[in-house]
Structures are given as structure tokens and as C-alpha cells.
Amino acid sequence: MFDRISRNPEVLNGLPCIRNLRISVKRVLEISAIYDDRKELFREYAELEELDLKQALEYAAASLEDKIIDLKTA
Numbered sequence: 001m002f003d004r005i006s007r008n009p010e011v012l013n014g015l016p017c018i019r020n021l022r023i024s025v026k027r028v029l030e031i032s033a034i035y036d037d038r039k040e041l042f043r044e045y046a047e048l049e050e051l052d053l054k055q056a057l058e059y060a061a062a063s064l065e066d067k068i069i070d071l072k073t074a
Contacts, residue, residue: 018052
């Protein structure tokens with residue numbers, strides 16, 4: 001299901017990464033939010049591919065609980 005997500009204790013302390021690169025799923029989510037222009041994102045992170053971003057989002061979504069959080073008190 002997540003063939004582009006890897007976990008290796010010797011790479012970034014076992015954090016979920018993209019294809020054994022030293023780019024964590026968390027970092028991919030962060031840069032996806034920061035870069036409005038995908039072309040610029042891929043210029044800065046040339047080793048990433050569109051499918052990497054897609055799977056990082058899917059992985060994050062699958063990792064979250066289906067829980068309602070009251071944002072007024074959170």
C-alpha cells in the first residue's frame with residue numbers, strides 16, 4: 001500500500017521516510033504546505049516525485065485517528 005514509505009532504524013532514527021531518502025514523511029508534509037508552486041518544490045527537492053507527495057499525504061491520513069476535536073477548546 002505504501003511502497004514509497006520506508007522505515008529504517010539507521011535512517012533518521014527510524015522515522016517514516018520517502019524511499020529510504022533522508023526526507024521524512026513529516027518534512028514532505030511541511031514542504032507541501034509551504035510551497036504553493038509545485039514546480040518550485042520539485043526544483044528545491046529534485047529527488048522527490050509527485051507520487052511521493054501523494055503517498056506522504058495518504059500515510060498521514062491513515063495514521064490519524066477518526067476523532068472529533070473541539071477546536072474552540074483545543
